[in-house]
Amino acid sequence: MRKPKRLGEELATWGVTFISWSAIGILGGVLVFLLYKGVGVLSWSFLTEPMRDGMRGGGIAPAIVGSLWVTMVAILIGGVIGTAAGAYLSEFAQQPRLKRFIEFLVTTLAGIPSIVYGLFGLALFVTALGLGASILAGGMTLALLSLPLLIRNAQEAFSAVPSSLKQASIGLGASETQTFFRITFPIALPRILTGLVLATGRVLGETAPVLFTVAAYYLPTYPHSVLEPTMLLPYHLYALITSGVNIRETYPMAFGTALVLLILTLCFTLLSAYLRYKLKKRYRV
Amino acid sequence: MYKVETHSVSVWYGSYKALDAVSLALERNQVLALIGPSGCGKSTFLRLLNRMNDFIEGFRIEGRILIDGEDIYAPTVDPVHLRRRVGMVFQKPTPFPFSIYENVAYGLRLQNRLKESQVRERVVQALQQAALWDEVKDNLKRSALSLSGGQQQRLCIARALAVRPALLLMDEPTSALDPISTAKIEELIHELRNSYTIVVVTHNMQQAARISDMTAFFYMGKLVEYGRTKDFFTNPQHPETLKYITGRFG
Numbered sequence: 199m200r201k202p203k204r205l206g207e208e209l210a211t212w213g214v215t216f217i218s219w220s221a222i223g224i225l226g227g228v229l230v231f232l233l234y235k236g237v238g239v240l241s242w243s244f245l246t247e248p249m250r251d252g253m254r255g256g257g258i259a260p261a262i263v264g265s266l267w268v269t270m271v272a273i274l275i276g277g278v279i280g281t282a283a284g285a286y287l288s289e290f291a292q293q294p295r296l297k298r299f300i301e302f303l304v305t306t307l308a309g310i311p312s313i314v315y316g317l318f319g320l321a322l323f324v325t326a327l328g329l330g331a332s333i334l335a336g337g338m339t340l341a342l343l344s345l346p347l348l349i350r351n352a353q354e355a356f357s358a359v360p361s362s363l364k365q366a367s368i369g370l371g372a373s374e375t376q377t378f379f380r381i382t383f384p385i386a387l388p389r390i391l392t393g394l395v396l397a398t399g400r401v402l403g404e405t406a407p408v409l410f411t412v413a414a415y416y417l418p419t420y421p422h423s424v425l426e427p428t429m430l431l432p433y434h435l436y437a438l439i440t441s442g443v444n445i446r447e448t449y450p451m452a453f454g455t456a457l458v459l460l461i462l463t464l465c466f467t468l469l470s471a472y473l474r475y476k477l478k479k480r481y482r483v
Numbered sequence: 484m485y486k487v488e489t490h491s492v493s494v495w496y497g498s499y500k501a502l503d504a505v506s507l508a509l510e511r512n513q514v515l516a517l518i519g520p521s522g523c524g525k526s527t528f529l530r531l532l533n534r535m536n537d538f539i540e541g542f543r544i545e546g547r548i549l550i551d552g553e554d555i556y557a558p559t560v561d562p563v564h565l566r567r568r569v570g571m572v573f574q575k576p577t578p579f580p581f582s583i584y585e586n587v588a589y590g591l592r593l594q595n596r597l598k599e600s601q602v603r604e605r606v607v608q609a610l611q612q613a614a615l616w617d618e619v620k621d622n623l624k625r626s627a628l629s630l631s632g633g634q635q636q637r638l639c640i641a642r643a644l645a646v647r648p649a650l651l652l653m654d655e656p657t658s659a660l661d662p663i664s665t666a667k668i669e670e671l672i673h674e675l676r677n678s679y680t681i682v683v684v685t686h687n688m689q690q691a692a693r694i695s696d697m698t699a700f701f702y703m704g705k706l707v708e709y710g711r712t713k714d715f716f717t718n719p720q721h722p723e724t725l726k727y728i729t730g731r732f733g
Contacts, residue, residue: 366577366639369535370590371567371646380589385580 232460236453244454248418249429252443256418258455263420264333264428265402265462268412271337271424272401276344277394283345284352284390289378308346313406315343320410333424336412343407344397351393355386388477392470399466403459405432415441431459486511486650486680487532488549494527497541501527504546505706507699514672514681516695516712518688520727523701525684529652532682533569534562551649567594570643572653576635578627583610583619586627586638590646605645612678613641614671633664640671644679651675653683657690669694688728692716700724 243257250256283304291297319339329335359382367377413433421428435455442448487509494502502524509515517525530536531548534555548555555565567590579586587606591597597605606623610616615637619625627638636656643651653672657665672681672694685691691698691712698715700708700723708715708724719725 360577362573362575362577363579365535366571366573366579367589368538369533369566369571369573370593370642371563372590372593373563376593380593381579 229460232453232457235450236455236457239450239454240457244451245458248420249416250418253416253438253451254442254444254447258431258434258451258458260418260420261429261431261434261455262458262462264412264414265431265459267333267421267424267428268336268340268408268430269398269401271333272340272344273394273398275338276341276348276397276401277390279341280345280348281352281390283349284354285356285378285383287349287353288356289382304346304349311406312343312404313409315339316407316409316411318342319407324411329425331410331412331414331427333412333421333426333428336408336430337424339407339411340401340404343404344401347397347400348393351397352386352390355389355393356382358389359385388473392473392477395466395470395473399463399470402466403432403463405436408433431455431462435459484552485509485549486513486551487515487682488547488552489531490547490549492528492531492544492546492548494524494531494536494545495541495543496539501704502531503704505701506546507706507709509680509682509697511680512676512678513696514676514683514694515697515699516691517682517684517699517701518686518691518727519701519707524704525699525701526654528699528701529654529682529684532650532652533566533571535566535571537562567646568649570646570648570651572636572639572643572651572656574655575659576632576639578630578635578638580626580628582624583627583630583638584623587641587645589642594646605647606641609641609645610638612644612675613637614667614674615641631664633660633667636660636664636668637671640668644675648679651679651681653681655684655686658686665690688716700727702727 245257245262246259247257248260249258283300287297287300291300316339319335319342323329323335323338324331327335329338363381363385364377367381368374372380408430412427413430414427415429415433415437417427417429435452438448438452438455439445485508487507489505489507491504491506492502493500493504505524505528517528519525527536531544532550532555536542536544544556550565550569554560570590579589581589584606587609588602591602591605607616610619615634618634619630627635630638636659640651640656657668660668669690672683675681676696683694695712698708698710698712699706700715700721702723708719708721710720715724716728719728
């Protein structure tokens with residue numbers, strides 16, 4: 199005979215299972231929906247050709263190239279600063295109060311709406327530093343945006359290196375600097391890279407911070423330097439949907455663009471998961 | 484000249500006095516065992532000898548410690564250089580997640596003066612001294628993490644020996660190992676005495692009796708008794724020592 203308690207447990211199990219599957223269902227739904235709407239316009243030429251006829255024809259290649267450029271600049275700059283800051287917080291900060299204060303600031307930074315970063319980037323990089331709307335200005339703005347994530351990730355990566363290894367290195371006559379570069383950093387590196395790849399996926403899809411700092415509405419050419427503006431996937435998508443020359447005509451292309459963006463983002467997320475898996479196997483420390 | 488000499492060494496961590504006026508002298512090619520209950524100061528004493536306590540907040544020392552006649556707490560001494568001459572093996576094996584070869588070569592590469600052929604020579608020699616060579620010689624590129632716990636500890640000993648230290652410190656080197664690995668390490672300590680001076684902390688009095696020439700008994704920060712191991716266990720001079728070695732406390 200069944201006791202009511204067990205029925206309750208069973209219901210709870212079902213409920214939890216249902217909720218978990220519905221999360222997967224939502225992701226699957228978005229994918230299927232985008233595939234259904236967007237796969238029609240996907241073709242080799244869509245991926246490799248520039249836009250034509252005021253967005254009504256051609257492909258989205260300049261936006262793909264532009265997005266990759268801006269993301270690369272953002273991750274390079276953010277990666278260096280974030281890793282350095284994470285190393286400082288984890289390894290070198292001596293005063294606990296100062297450390298906690300910086301950590302608090304980093305957390306606060308993470309809560310700032312992304313459009314505010316965009317405005318800040320406009321004021322500082324585009325105007326004050328005179329970079330103009332450019333890949334460099336946009337990349338730096340996105341680097342700022344991703345810093346909280348990158349700092350926290352690097353800090354955790356460094357802290358995860360067992361202190362027994364650092365001590366062993368010191369005990370063998372390594373200075374603290376040598377210990378950092380020969381033990382702590384190499385062991386933390388896979389985790390740091392994982393975080394960088396994850397951040398890449400996030401940065402790729404950001405729209406608000408690039409609006410005033412780099413994104414071009416219609417510029418069907420490829421950038422020659424980081425001081426030029428460029429088209430970007432998220433902003434191109436926005437333009438196709440809201441402000442194209444003929445929205446009905448460009449509507450399917452918007453879904454194609456969204457699909458490309460989603461697939462690129464997913465690729466980076468999967469790459470990050472793969473790296474994490476590999477590193478777990480390699481460093482059983 | 485003694486290998487190690489301490490002259491009324493006292494240590495504080497903040498206001499807590501961890502060691503109180505410890506004086507002893509150890510001759511070359513001897514094994515010194517430090518015994519005593521937890522918190523008695525034996526590990527603090529061990530870590531004085533390669534200045535690993537320097538990192539602890541509030542650490543302060545009085546008195547003098549001489550290794551090969553040199554005051555290691557003199558202001559002119561660089562603790563990093565000191566640690567290259569005083570090797571250390573920790574309680575738990577601490578292999579780096581590199582290859583066996585790179586683990587042993589680690590200390591050598593820090594100084595950057597040796598050719599690769601010389602590094603190789605020293606690595607092989609250190610592995611032989613640590614009685615690990617026969618088990619790993621076929622594949623030095625293997626990850627050190629794939630070794631067993633006992634092998635890892637011998638690897639750590641090889642790593643410490645590769646830089647040819649003047650003095651070798653061991654902090655309970657067998658407490659994380661099984662009896663067979665423990666026996667191997669003890670045998671190894673016995674062998675190493677021919678070329679090294681060794682200071683070893685142990686919780687295990689039988690081990691102290693088996694491996695050491697000299698024994699120092701610490702209790703509540705004081706060096707209660709210090710003498711030849713064979714006298715120490717057969718004819719202890721202090722009542723506390725007798726109580727401890729007969730298992731009445733600790």
